[in-house]
Amino acid sequence: MSYELIALLMFSSMMLLLLTGKRVFGAIGFVAVVSALLLWGDGGSEIAFSAAMKLMKWYPLLTLPMFVFMGYMLSESGLADDLYRMFHVWMGPLHGGLAIGTIALMVAISAMNGLSVAGMAIGASIALPELLRRGYDKIMVTGVIQAGSSLGILIPPSVVLVLYGMIARQPVGQLWLAGVFPGLMMAGLFVLYIVIRCRLQPDLGPALPEEERQAISWTEKVRLLKAGIAPLFIFFSMTGLFLMGITSLVESSAVGAAAATLAALLKRRLTAQVMEETLRKTLGISCMFMWIILAALCFGAVFDGLGAVNAIEGFFVDRMNLGPWEILIMMQLSFILMGMFLDDTAMLVIVAPLYVPLVGALGFDLVWYGVLYTITCQIAYMTPPFGYNLFLMRAMAPPEVTLRDIYVSVTPFVLIMILALVLVMMFPQLALWLPQWHYAR
Structure with missing residues (x-):
């Protein structure tokens, strides 16, 4: 299978998962990690790990x-x-x-x-x-x-x-x-x-x-x-x-x-209620964005490799x-x-x-x-x-x-x-x- 066809398959699989209503970071990250493992074996797991480290740094x-x-x-x-x-x-x-x-x-x-x-x-x-x-x-x-x-x-x-x-x-x-x-x-x-x-x-x-x-x-x-x-x-x-x-x-x-x-x-x-609501909403939004960025970095690394x-x-x-x-x-x-x-x-x-x-x-x-x-x-x-x-x-x-x-x-x-x-x-x-x-x- 050519790399172009693999890339097309990855993209279509991701869109299909998104249409099912799955969370964005879950659908994208899943396709990226599975594709990396199928393409490069155990070494493919390093892509997701490297993306996580890049995010944290x-x-x-x-x-x-x-x-x-x-x-x-x-x-x-x-x-x-x-x-x-x-x-x-x-x-x-x-x-x-x-x-x-x-x-x-x-x-x-x-x-x-x-x-x-x-x-x-x-x-x-x-x-x-x-x-x-x-x-x-x-x-x-x-x-x-x-x-x-x-x-x-x-x-x-x-x-x-x-x-x-x-x-x-x-x-x-x-x-x-x-x-x-x-x-x-x-x-x-x-x-x-x-x-x-x-x-x-x-x-x-x-x-x-x-x-x-x-x-x-x-x-x-x-x-x-x-x-x-x-x-x-x-x-x-x-x-x-x-x-x-x-x-x-x-x-x-x-x-x-x-x-x-x-x-x-x-x-x-x-007030205590204002601070609690602010912190709770901040944590929820921030974590959502971090997961999305992590999935994007992983997906992008696989695409670059192809x-x-x-x-x-x-x-x-x-x-x-x-x-x-x-x-x-x-x-x-x-x-x-x-x-x-x-x-x-x-x-x-x-x-x-x-x-x-x-x-x-x-x-x-x-x-x-x-x-x-x-x-x-x-x-x-x-x-x-x-x-x-x-x-x-x-x-x-x-x-x-x-x-x-x-x-x-x-x-x-x-x-x-x-x-x-x-x-x-x-x-x-x-x-x-x-x-x-x-x-x-």
Whole structure:
């Protein structure tokens, strides 16, 4: 049996196991270990062991539990509630202002969390009921929350970019900096869409009533600004110190986790229940990601041993006679297709052993490609019929928001994300300028 056929058999076996509903790391790790044993005998067992040791020795992986802890501490302690109240009061007088404030909230949560699901939980539980009560169009605001929460996997500290950095062997610090401008650009495009849409159709996003605005004194508005102090303090202590070169990447994650805990303590929100829930959820998420990375490393090692990457490159370049950009576009389309059925980590683990070396062989920058991959994951999150964010929203939304509403709501935001993807592909410096500038200093 040829190596190309073995690689195809491995890939199809893995997909078959995933379709049965087995856990991602279990299906991928099982196929990798069994294939290694069948191909190389007892010596094949060393592949899984080596992958485990590589994982345990990868120092930047310490950032993962730290950032997950920070995000859950903010969520469980209610600091995110205070932040939304501030945006609510200051942005409310504008048509669509509360929706714009929701995007701003999502950017802030993304800059302190790194996970999409945390932004979705906060948006659906805090922002969505308030927006609906204020008479906002349910289709528009449902799309706003889904699109805004997806920024969590692009704006640093993105956990997805940490996983990509581990698998693609790229510096996480550069990946994070590469995600800053594309993430802020996408958030700006979302805000621009809301402003234009609500200007054309003011009834979609009514402003706060005049009597309610007058009832809020300037003293109260200034007091509410204090709600933004804690997030700014956390963000500066984490990202600012890192950019100034005072702390390393791992040290920044520890500072961020400590700052979030200190903020909850000073606000008198740090109870035993909050700490228990934060630690329990952090442990669960961190262990899940570590198992997934371990399975990905093992699977990738077997693929490297087979030379499957060279075979795929030869198939695209020699047999199909495709150019580098055509191959890249096909990769992104396949990500969107898989995203209809899988989450971002599953997609990365499945195709990273194939795509990442191929991208490097085609002459593309792997840091830049990490941003492209992440934006494509955002699009896949919101693509029917089985986009990840669609079903999270369905589980959290009130009964009056139907599944059809959720599907319809994402259409303009998906188009905006595709525009952002095209812009980053056409102008790579949108992603690469900041890391190049910072690390050249």
